[in-house]
Amino acid sequence: MYTALNLSTSDDFNMSEFDSQRPQELSHHSVKISIIIVLGVVVTLGNIAVLLAITSSVSGWSRNSRYFLLSLTAADSAFGLLVMPLNLWVSLLKDYTEGPDALCHVVAFCNATVYSTCMYTLATISLERYIAVFYPLQYSSLLTRKRTLFLIAFAWCFPPILLSPISLPDGIIQVHFSSASLVCNPSYSTNVGYSLSLTCVIFFPCSVIMTFANLKVWCAAKRQRLKLRKYDSARRSRLNVPSRVLVPVMGAYYICWTPCMAAMIYNAVTGSSVPEWIEFVVVWLPTSNGFLNCIFYFWINRSFRKKFYLVLQKLALALCPELASTFVCCTTSKMQFASGILDNNNSVHGRSSSVSSTCTLLSVA
Template sequence: MLNLTLSGQIAADGNLNLSMMDSQRLLELSHRPLKIGIISVLGIIITLGNMAVIAVIASSVTGWSRNSRYFLLSLTGADAAFGLVVMPLNLCVSLVKDYNDGPDPFCHVVAFFTSVIYATCMYTLASISLERYVAVFNPLKYSSMITRKRTLLLIAFAWLFPPVLLLPISFPDGIIKVHFSTASLVCNPSYSSNVVYSLTLTGLIFLPCSTIMTYANLRLWLAAKRQRLKLKKHNTGGRNRPDVASRVLIPVMTVYYTCWTPCMVTILYNAFTGNRVPEWVEFVAVWLPTANGFLNCIFYFWINRSFRRKFRLLVQRLCQVLCPPIGRRLGCTVPMSIHVVAGVWDNNNSLQERSSSVSSTCTLLSPRAPILVNETHM
């Protein structure tokens, strides 16, 4: 009699838990249209922003070296993949999946591609910070240290190592499980199903990339700050130079940690506890890294004066080609001097190799002003 009572109580508790899970899932599904709208808008913004960037940096930009453009093209490609690959695949799953808890081969493939693009973006950001660091603190050795071959090898590593490291996610019967989350509308690895592998991913992707970015950008900021204090001390004209380093380097790192830390904390929380965070917390944490794909356009590109000048030039050319009458009416004319200057820069690679590495970098200008943040004037 006692056994029957206990069995009945266990069954009742189990049914109650299932009922609570079902009600939670139904609540999450009721929010699906709003979430799909948010994801779609974010995807369009990311795609358009990065397509514009690719159109500009596909050819040389004044003050940017060839190797810098390679790294930035890699970053732009990874960011654009958020809008072109990650979002469409996960939205497709959210529309067709029957939301069962069983193994789903397609969801494993989607989780694999999502994780690969996330990792590629982080490795590329770390590579840019490393290249920027060398350009500032070893400017005379830059051409020998950051060669074209080494640049391409770093880019190849950023794109080819993540698929190898994350390959187990793609197998339905592999070492880690994958589930579709109705909270985030993403095929997520169940990190609690293999804590060791989850910690390995954290140790090989997030920690080294964050360490490189933090160290490099902190050193750059301190160097620029010291130089600004020297210039301020010897400034006799009474005019203070703008604190460009704080305006660029600090936002870059703030945005990076703001976008990526919640996602990593959620992953580790799930790995150690096996529990889920609240619905909207999970949604924001999972999709914040994709927002970084758009913010990179601002802090690595649009804040740069040379980039904006090149973008305006391309728009003017486009107006003239597509609709010359309207272009002339709107004043979209390209002076001959711009064509001449652009040609000189296109053919002067040796000068570009000694130029600033990216929009927010510090560069060696002269013995009297060794370190300055260059090409970031609004």
């Protein structure tokens, strides 16, 4: 009788503790879903804006560069259009007490494939820029259109082949749904060799290629900048373009991807998981790299911004002809004023004043 009473009291205590923790878990769940939705919207809108401009010709960008950047934009767009909706769908429909199923295996396969494709694409872009800087005369022969498309096809086709065991429900890779990160993840602790081989085949080779290529390009640009300073004192006030582009690109890559890889290796080696919110951050942090790529690879580029303004002008003309004239004039005024400063043209003030007067007249009309 005493034992039964004791067990009953213990059960009641556990149930009351579970009931007290349930509202907190629900609040955490809603906060995580809100963060994922906001991140997905930002990544999607940013890459849609990039696609609008890059699908048309951008001055100063070669054909091969456009192909690689289109591949990167497509891979980053997959974060917001494929990875996030699938994981949100599973997190809303799946009961946490249920075991792994075929749907969770498919979602985990899509997650790993998109992440790997993004890393391979970043590595191919770094390789293309390295060849363009150090072998400019042999660029056309080294990176032909066929080889460029082959590298892009490799970045998109090799990850699904390498990660195909994750998609098999009865395969060697076990998959579970994590309530901490709201993601279907492979159980790396039960497949240590496979998880370590993934990092050795995907993360470390891509990191080595990106670090080597960008570091060499940065050093070459720095040497060239120092030489220009000796012959032209006006160059001293010029912005440090390599530090403004290459350093943020590499910094964002390592900040977004290294914690995720470290957590995966830690889980595989020790068999234990990291704390809840740390796991959520490190799992979804690589997704933010899809938005940072839009800033570092595109918005810093003057030719891209100019092309994007032209695309907005066309959209404004098509959607709202009444307001488009004012937008077109004001945008043209900014572009002409900026180009005049760069060209050191003395007639900029007169042209900008004329355009501003025309904008004022159109606005009044």
